[in-house]
Amino acid sequence: MVARVPARESAGGTQSVERALSLLSAFSEEYPARRISELVASTGLGQSTVSRLVGALVTLGYLAHDERSGLYSIGPRVITLAGVALNHSPVHQQSRQPAQNLARALGLGANVAERHGPSLFYLCHFEGHGAPRPTTLVGHGGPLHATGMGKALISELSRAEINELLGSSYASYTPRTITDLEALTAALEEVRRRGYATEVEELAFGRACLAAPIRDRTGRIVAALSVSGPLSAMNLAQRQDELAMTVIEYADQISSGLGHHATVTSLRT
Numbered sequence: 001m002v003a004r005v006p007a008r009e010s011a012g013g014t015q016s017v018e019r020a021l022s023l024l025s026a027f028s029e030e031y032p033a034r035r036i037s038e039l040v041a042s043t044g045l046g047q048s049t050v051s052r053l054v055g056a057l058v059t060l061g062y063l064a065h066d067e068r069s070g071l072y073s074i075g076p077r078v079i080t081l082a083g084v085a086l087n088h089s090p091v092h093q094q095s096r097q098p099a100q101n102l103a104r105a106l107g108l109g110a111n112v113a114e115r116h117g118p119s120l121f122y123l124c125h126f127e128g129h130g131a132p133r134p135t136t137l138v139g140h141g142g143p144l145h146a147t148g149m150g151k152a153l154i155s156e157l158s159r160a161e162i163n164e165l166l167g168s169s170y171a172s173y174t175p176r177t178i179t180d181l182e183a184l185t186a187a188l189e190e191v192r193r194r195g196y197a198t199e200v201e202e203l204a205f206g207r208a209c210l211a212a213p214i215r216d217r218t219g220r221i222v223a224a225l226s227v228s229g230p231l232s233a234m235n236l237a238q239r240q241d242e243l244a245m246t247v248i249e250y251a252d253q254i255s256s257g258l259g260h261h262a263t264v265t266s267l268r269t
Contacts, residue, residue, distance in 0.1 A: 019045060020053050024062060024078070029140070033071040091214065091223045092123045094257035099225065102250045103128040106243065108227040108234065112214070112254075113142070115153040118165055120144055120224075128229065145170045145184050146177050148199035148209035152224035155191040155213060162188070177202045196244045197224075198236065208234040210243050212251035217259030225251040 026034060026042040034042070040050050054072060057063040061077030095112040103110035103126035112124040119141040144150030145166060154162060159181070168181040178184050191197040199209040211226035227247055
């Protein structure tokens with residue numbers, strides 16, 4: 001006979017979990033280390049509650065504490081869990097080596113991402129000699145409408161599905177960002193026609209990206225592979241066809257590793 005947890009205890013346990021997760025969520029690329037007072041302000045929880053939960057998270061390894069500075073940061077247990085998730089991902093398993101080879105071959109940044117709801121999530125990132133970055137993209141999210149990766153990921157969704165997923169108007173990051181459903185629908189039609197997506201200064205000034213979809217054994221788009229870098233290194237005016245053929249070839253390799261078998265993709269301009 002399975003023992004039942006009293007309703008009050010169950011609700012309290014759930015609330016404690018939610019509060020602990022809200023504390024972990026308070027850490028970000030912008031705020032990698034925080035004090036108790038900052039966590040109180042960020043989460044809206046009481047200081048005694050924050051202190052108690054932070055102490056438990058430190059004991060369990062989900063947070064680390066620097067006694068000299070008094071700052072708390074993400075602990076080793078979180079990194080372990082992230083590694084477990086990545087190593088268990090079939091896309092990550094199949095794409096890591098091809099992405100690394102692609103970065104080396106073209107001298108550009110090579111990236112692999114999946115879609116999680118209305119955002120993309122980077123699984124792999126490798127730097128090329130012509131496109132160094134100060135930080136890794138792995139674990140970061142990004143907008144679907146303003147990136148080549150994002151457009152490749154949603155390229156086969158219908159207009160109605162795009163509207164349900166993202167709505168009809170979108171955040172603007174630069175003057176070149178697509179900000180409405182009509183323009184995004186037209187861009188995705190071009191992605192389907194060509195077999196790849198491009199993005200030039202739609203998310204950030206001075207950078208460009210070219211991406212191709214990755215498919216599983218059912219033919220469904222499950223991820224995207226891209227090369228990215230400064231405008232001068234990408235040089236899409238002269239290199240677009242070359243980059244597109246190469247990225248599509250490597251994306252097809254990854255798709256094949258995931259069990260997808262199809263006729264060779266042809267580059268259409």
